[in-house]
Amino acid sequence: MNLFNEFGISFEYPADWELSKEVDETNGEIQVGVSGEDSSFWLISLFFVEIPAEELLEQSVKVFRDEYSELDIYEVKTTLAGKECQGCDIEFVCSELINSAYLRVFKTELFTAFVLYQGTDQDLKTTLKDLESISTSLACFDNDFEGYLNIV
16 A cells, blocks of 8 residues: 655555646645546545535536436435545446446535545446545644645
């Protein structure tokens, strides 16, 4: 397992997965993602501008509704990084394959976090455990990240 520890968050991810990160100082957003060799990926977006968690989740679901004609959406309440979060699980068809996407949103003192992990149902047979382990390992350090001041 590899450890990512930047921007006030940390998480563990499989050693053979690829890490990507992007900082958008204009919009006050940081994205960090990891992906496997198949269709599966895990992504966290940190928003350092004021955005209600409910609104972020609604906007994200709207993107899926606009993109895919048939969706099954299941509301979820859970915790990530010790924070209560709202979310939903979405099933949709893309390129004749059934896909599942897991959306989670929570707020900290410094940012609103949006977590998305997804893959085809075929790939998720082997990667869902990894994706959920990444989410379970997620930690936030609200008072231990000074770099965000350069973003907002």
